[in-house]
Amino acid sequence: xxxxxxxxxxxxxxxxxxxxxxxxxxxxxxxxxxxxxxxxxxxxxxxxxxxxxxxxxxxxxxxxxxxxxxxxxxxxxxxxxxxxxxxxxxxxxxxxxxxxxxxxxxxxxxxxxxxxxxxxxxxxxxxxxxxxxxxxxxxxxxxxxxxxxxxxxxxxxxxxxxxxxxxxxxxxxxxxxxxxxxxxxxxxxxxxxxxxxxxxxxxxxxxxxxxxxxxxxxxxxxxxxxxxxxxxxxxxxxxxxxxxxxxxxxxxxxxxxxxxxxxxxxxxxxxxxxxxxxxxxxxxxxxxxxxxxxxxxxxxxxxxxxxxxxxxxxxxxxxxxxxxxxxxxxxxxxxxxxxxxxxxxxxxxxxxxxxxxxxxxxxxxxxxxxxxxxxxxxxxxxxxxxxxxxxxxxxxxxxxxxxxxxxxxxxxxxxxxxxxxxxxxxxx
Numbered sequence: 001x002x003x004x005x006x007x008x009x010x011x012x013x014x015x016x017x018x019x020x021x022x023x024x025x026x027x028x029x030x031x032x033x034x035x036x037x038x039x040x041x042x043x044x045x046x047x048x049x050x051x052x053x054x055x056x057x058x059x060x061x062x063x064x065x066x067x068x069x070x071x072x073x074x075x076x077x078x079x080x081x082x083x084x085x086x087x088x089x090x091x092x093x094x095x096x097x098x099x100x101x102x103x104x105x106x107x108x109x110x111x112x113x114x115x116x117x118x119x120x121x122x123x124x125x126x127x128x129x130x131x132x133x134x135x136x137x138x139x140x141x142x143x144x145x146x147x148x149x150x151x152x153x154x155x156x157x158x159x160x161x162x163x164x165x166x167x168x169x170x171x172x173x174x175x176x177x178x179x180x181x182x183x184x185x186x187x188x189x190x191x192x193x194x195x196x197x198x199x200x201x202x203x204x205x206x207x208x209x210x211x212x213x214x215x216x217x218x219x220x221x222x223x224x225x226x227x228x229x230x231x232x233x234x235x236x237x238x239x240x241x242x243x244x245x246x247x248x249x250x251x252x253x254x255x256x257x258x259x260x261x262x263x264x265x266x267x268x269x270x271x272x273x274x275x276x277x278x279x280x281x282x283x284x285x286x287x288x289x290x291x292x293x294x295x296x297x298x299x300x301x302x303x304x305x306x307x308x309x310x311x312x313x314x315x316x317x318x319x320x321x322x323x324x325x326x327x328x329x330x331x332x333x334x335x336x337x338x339x340x341x342x343x344x345x346x347x348x349x350x351x352x353x354x355x356x357x358x359x360x361x362x363x364x365x366x367x368x369x370x371x372x373x374x375x376x377x378x379x380x381x382x383x384x385x386x387x388x389x390x391x392x393x394x395x396x397x398x399x400x401x402x403x404x405x406x407x408x409x410x411x412x413x414x415x416x417x418x419x420x421x422x423x424x425x426x427x428x
Contacts (some may be wrong), residue, residue: 003045004212004281007273018080019265022065023055023090026082029068030091035132039095042065042129046209047094050181052266053198054086056191059261085188089140093181095133096147099126100154107155108226142184150177158227160325163234168243170229178206197257201270204250208274211240212281236284244278274348361393 009017031039055064066083070076074099103126105111106119113119130148137144150173182202186194214229215237221228230240233276252271260266364372369391388395 004049004209004277005045005269005273006277007269011273012268016265016268020048020052020269022080023051023082023087023265025068025079025093026087027051027069027090027226029081030087031094034088034091034136035095039129039132042094044094044097047090047097048183049205049266049269050090050093051082051086052269053182053185054084054089055082056260056263056266057186057191057194057258058086069227085140086185087182088136089142089181090189092133092136092140092142092144093147095129095136096144096151096177099129099133100151102126102129103151104154105304108221110224140184141187144183146180147177150174158229158232161229161232163232165233165238165360167211167229167233167235170233171207174210175203175206178202178209191259193283194258197254199259201251201254204247204254205270205274208244208247208251208278211244212277215240215281235261241278241282244282248275248278306382363393364391366391 007020012020014389015176019059024043024045028040028043031043058064058366061084064082064084065080068079070078106122106126109119113122130144130151133147134144157170157173179199179202182205183195183199185191186198217226218228218230220226222231229235230237248271251274255263255270256269343365363369372388373391390407
């Protein structure tokens with residue numbers, strides 16, 4: 001799947017993870033329901049934002065969720081998925097977005113699309129997706145012609161663009177298309193007064209989508225001799241980053257003007273996760289906190305003077321705030337057995353009274369583990385869902401959930417913070 005907002009499920013937390021998955025699966029099933037099984041391949045992360053925004057404005061409504069049957073991509077589990085006009089509008093937008101993506105690859109003669117017969121077939125598929133998106137959009141009162149027009153105008157703008165052309169001239173069609181899609185969510189949600197602010201957020205989001213795609217593809221496009229907006233217009237990466245940061249701020253301010261019933265997931269995706277996407281594209285991804293007290297942009301910065309005990313901290317070559325000058329004289333007072341903690345319990349989990357840590361599940365034998373591994377593989381749970389290790393019985397993450405977010409829950413962050421919120425102060 002494609003899209004610039006690709007949140008780490010660890011960082012989302014249980015509430016937002018379940019909501020995000022509900023919209024993602026709802027988009028996929030809306031595509032299948034209106035356009036057939038093949039259309040499900042256009043499911044993408046950015047398209048579901050339309051569904052998220054619609055529900056964020058309208059709030060929970062009867063019929064907004066339905067129980068979907070087992071799916072291989074959910075490890076053959078059922079799930080509550082988004083249902084209704086928001087998911088269907090997301091499907092229409094996704095079809096047109098996918099059509100634009102295919103045409104872009106055909107124009108760039110990428111891979112197999114350099115061969116004329118395959119390129120012709122791809123163009124036919126793209127035209128079919130345009131028509132399908134138009135049908136669904138019309139049933140929802142949304143004219144996808146603005147999206148198709150933007151797609152059709154893009155090649156002409158790229159032909160005329162050259163050194164010195166403002167890169168925002170190239171991103172304009174994408175901005176116009178996403179503005180229209182975001183604004184229509186206000187109509188579906190029954191809050192027409194939100195349309196101008198959402199259109200503004202959509203314009204900035206379209207700008208980000210186009211610029212980040214250009215940044216990520218620039219090296220490959222240069223090697224292949226393909227057209228890239230940054231290279232063609234002579235826009236340096238520093239200017240592209242400035243424009244992206246301005247767009248992030250524009251989205252944040254525009255969302256302040258929107259009347260939401262529940263802004264939680266929309267805010268998390270369009271403010272916090274979108275900033276992470278920008279950092280990832282420019283190679284500046286990372287947690288705001290560091291053991292040395294420094295912070296990246298958006299972090300809290302170094303701790304104030306006097307934090308911890310005197311003589312503790314990086315300035316003294318000691319990253320433990322309960323270091324040699326600790327008044328307790330024995331390291332962290334809240335460490336097991338320290339002066340701030342009771343002695344360990346007996347019983348199965350320790351040496352004190354009853355209770356303690358529950359015993360671990362016994363490991364499975366060779367044959368039993370092989371049987372469980374086969375079952376997990378055949379139901380896609382190894383790839384797509386959390387599961388127990390076949391032999392160790394320890395909790396495992398899905399293979400496909402590869403993450404480079406640097407979040408502590410993913411095991412790739414050494415910042416010592418407890419989660420996303422501490423790394424992402426929000427004054428929105």
